[in-house]
Each structure stands twice: as C-alpha cells, then as structure tokens.
Amino acid sequence: MRVLMSVLLGGLVTLSVVSALAAGSSGSSGGAPVSPGVQLTPEQLAHKHYNLGLKYKKKARKYEEKALAAADKPKKQQKYLKRVTTQYERMVKNQIIALQNNNEFYQAMSELGYGYRKLGEFKKSIRAYNAALSIKSDYGEALEYRGEAFLAEGDFEASKRDYLSLVRLNPELAAMLMAAYTRWIADDKSGAPEAKEFKSWIKQRDSLAQALSSNPGSLNNASEW
Numbered sequence: 001m002r003v004l005m006s007v008l009l010g011g012l013v014t015l016s017v018v019s020a021l022a023a024g025s026s027g028s029s030g031g032a033p034v035s036p037g038v039q040l041t042p043e044q045l046a047h048k049h050y051n052l053g054l055k056y057k058k059k060a061r062k063y064e065e066k067a068l069a070a071a072d073k074p075k076k077q078q079k080y081l082k083r084v085t086t087q088y089e090r091m092v093k094n095q096i097i098a099l100q101n102n103n104e105f106y107q108a109m110s111e112l113g114y115g116y117r118k119l120g121e122f123k124k125s126i127r128a129y130n131a132a133l134s135i136k137s138d139y140g141e142a143l144e145y146r147g148e149a150f151l152a153e154g155d156f157e158a159s160k161r162d163y164l165s166l167v168r169l170n171p172e173l174a175a176m177l178m179a180a181y182t183r184w185i186a187d188d189k190s191g192a193p194e195a196k197e198f199k200s201w202i203k204q205r206d207s208l209a210q211a212l213s214s215n216p217g218s219l220n221n222a223s224e225w
Helices: 002-012 015-023 042-069 074-101 106-118 122-135 140-153 156-169 171-187 193-212 216-221
Strands: none
Touching: 042 074, 042 106, 074 106, 106 122, 106 140, 122 140, 140 156, 140 171, 156 171, 156 193, 171 193
16 A cells, blocks of 8 residues: 555655645644644544545635636636635645545545646546545546546546446446536537547447436446447
8 A cells, every 4th residue: 555655646746745735734724723732643634634625625616606607707707716726726735635644545535636637637636546446446436537537638448438337336427427528529629530439439328328227227238338
C-alpha cells in the first residue's frame, strides 16, 4: 500500500507539498478548531478532512449553478466561476490530507479525482481514480467519474470500458455516464473520425439501454454488450 500511495501522491503533488498542506490544515483547510490537549487519531483526521472536502464540493456545485444562471451577466458569471475554482482547490487540499492520514481511504481517492477533474487536471484525476479502484475494483462512483475523465481526455476506448463495467455493476451510474456522453455529443464540434465513431457507439448503446431498461434481468444475456 505504501507503493500505491507513492505512485498516487508522487504523480499528483510532491511529498513536500503534501506535508505543507497537512501542517497548515487547521488554518487553511477550513476545519473547526480542536480543543487544547485533544489529539485526533490519523483515522479521525482522515474522516475530518474527507468530510470537509465534501463540504467544499457542495459549495462548488452551488456556485456552478449560480454561474449557469448568470449566463447573461458575464461579470457576475466570472465571479461565481472563480469561487467554483477556489472551492474545488480547497476540496483537493482536504482530500490530500485525508489520504496522508489514511492511505487506504478509497473514497477520498475518488473524491480527489473528482476535484482534479473539475479543475481540468484530467491526468491527475485519472491517477486518483485508478488508485481508488485498485483498492475497491467495484467502486461504481470512481468508475463513473473516471469514465467522464477519460471522455474529457479523448480516450474513448477507456471510457467505453468503464461504461460497460457500470452497465452490469450499477445501471444508475451507467445512465449518469451516458448522460455525460449525451452532453458531450451536443458540445463536440471536432468532426474527428474517432469522435464520429464514438458518437455512433453512444447512440447504439443508449438505444440498447433503453430497450433493456424494462427487463434488467436480460442484461447478462444481451450479446450486444
């Protein structure tokens, strides 16, 4: 597991940065002050910063909604988008501290990947999801989020694999990834051959998913998958 964390954190941030973040976590991470003489265990610290990261994620999502609603007011929208970035950066910092205190915390690894993905750092995001899935291979949230990260990176084959895994593991999460595919189709203007092929694949799988939705038990016998 020590090797796993060296790969994860080594690829994401330097160890000196991680140490600095942990040392300054009581001030910069937004955590509640700890009473004098009370020392939290590493497990307690991990959960504290994991939960703080989730709070910043929630705040970021609220600002994303406000930015979307302010589409006709560019200056106001930019203000909200800056706040989105700040909240996701705080989220990332707290998940890093959580992982330093518990290097098997796969949920924190997945949330770290989420934060990096939202900041546009897709390679770091994918490494974090990979680390989470190396501990719990059937962690559906990491699969769904990684599928979106692969999509953003243009790695369509890898994204397909995550989608097909989700179809059997968690159809609801597969539907979420399919929704991300649909949004991507609406936005993509590249015209690249591989993108066209992927769009065709998406439409076929979406039609098949809808046809099978009324009979989930038939999914394992569907040779088209």
